[in-house]
Amino acid sequence: MKITVLAGGVGGARYLLGVRHWLQDSDGGDPAAQLTAIVNTADDLWLAGLRITPDLDTITYALAGVNDTTRGWGRAGDSEVVNGELAAWGVAWPWFTLGDLDIAASVARTAWLRDGVPLAEVVARLAARWDVGARLLPATGDEAETIVHLAQPTDDGRTELHFQEWWVRYRAALPAASFEVRGAAEARPSAGVLEAIAEADVVLLAPSNPVVSIGPILAIPGIREALRDTPAPVIGASPIIAGSVVRGMADACLTAIGVETSADAVARLHGSRTTGGLLDGWLVDTADADVVEGLVADGIPTRAVPLWMTDPATTARMVDAAISLAG
Numbered sequence: 001m002k003i004t005v006l007a008g009g010v011g012g013a014r015y016l017l018g019v020r021h022w023l024q025d026s027d028g029g030d031p032a033a034q035l036t037a038i039v040n041t042a043d044d045l046w047l048a049g050l051r052i053t054p055d056l057d058t059i060t061y062a063l064a065g066v067n068d069t070t071r072g073w074g075r076a077g078d079s080e081v082v083n084g085e086l087a088a089w090g091v092a093w094p095w096f097t098l099g100d101l102d103i104a105a106s107v108a109r110t111a112w113l114r115d116g117v118p119l120a121e122v123v124a125r126l127a128a129r130w131d132v133g134a135r136l137l138p139a140t141g142d143e144a145e146t147i148v149h150l151a152q153p154t155d156d157g158r159t160e161l162h163f164q165e166w167w168v169r170y171r172a173a174l175p176a177a178s179f180e181v182r183g184a185a186e187a188r189p190s191a192g193v194l195e196a197i198a199e200a201d202v203v204l205l206a207p208s209n210p211v212v213s214i215g216p217i218l219a220i221p222g223i224r225e226a227l228r229d230t231p232a233p234v235i236g237a238s239p240i241i242a243g244s245v246v247r248g249m250a251d252a253c254l255t256a257i258g259v260e261t262s263a264d265a266v267a268r269l270h271g272s273r274t275t276g277g278l279l280d281g282w283l284v285d286t287a288d289a290d291v292v293e294g295l296v297a298d299g300i301p302t303r304a305v306p307l308w309m310t311d312p313a314t315t316a317r318m319v320d321a322a323i324s325l326a327g
Helices: 008-027 055-062 080-090 100-114 118-127 163-169 193-198 212-219 223-229 250-256 263-270 286-297 310-325
Strands: 003-007 037-038 045-047 050-052 135-140 145-150 161-163 174-184 202-205 235-239 281-284 302-304
Touching: 003 008, 003 212, 008 037, 008 212, 008 235, 008 310, 037 055, 037 235, 050 100, 050 163, 050 174, 055 135, 080 100, 080 118, 080 202, 100 118, 118 135, 135 193, 161 163, 174 212, 174 250, 193 223, 202 310, 212 250, 212 263, 223 281, 235 310, 263 281, 281 286, 281 310
Parallel strands: 003 037, 003 202, 037 135, 202 235, 235 281, 281 302
Antiparallel strands: 045 050, 145 161, 145 174
């Protein structure tokens, strides 16, 4: 079976671990040619002359088994000597920490990019040192970054921030008026992205932030259209359980775009494919079983199953429910 997953961040990484586990148990073969992840790149940025790709790195490290599960980002056992030196010189942001191994990966990435190597090939080179069991594709190799337009100016008069500053420095506490994926209109999907959607047996939307992880992937021209045209069923999983976010601050993002923080509201944000949206199916947690009937009435087949991704085996059961719904 060929599974294509749209994912971003820690939630996407945990979900992909479950998809890989499910493939290994169900097919019993090497899932590397069967699992493709299309990863959000709108969190990316230039910092200290280096191209930083947070979601791609988080997912790569998690699938490689070298991620720092305590902090939720970076490599396990990493040090921060170089980051401290850069901060002392005023080159790096003191609130945006990069480990030394992160910086090494970013140096390699930047060197290859400056040599003209496409980001998709750079990701493949970085991941090749581990057995990640998946093909990782950046949504785009072009620079299309999320900009947060603020409801009120900052103390120094700024009305917009790069997503990373709003998310990491301010912890999404500054009310957002809107989000812009700057450069998306001119961006192109990475090589292989559209084919991975068109040729999949099933496409899964990870329970990543629907606004700033899944949303920017859909903003790249051609990707939303590919999802609508693919013969594969498109099944999503709610990142909201019982009115609360599973991880992160998706509620601040949803509020900014006028969407309620609920499992059914996120499903309706994506919409049913029968009425021009994306979804052929949706999973909600058992705590939200009361919304199933309404979503089905709206043309979105929905099932209530446990959605807490406590470990890959548990997440694999959630994936199995998605595959069953697709079938």
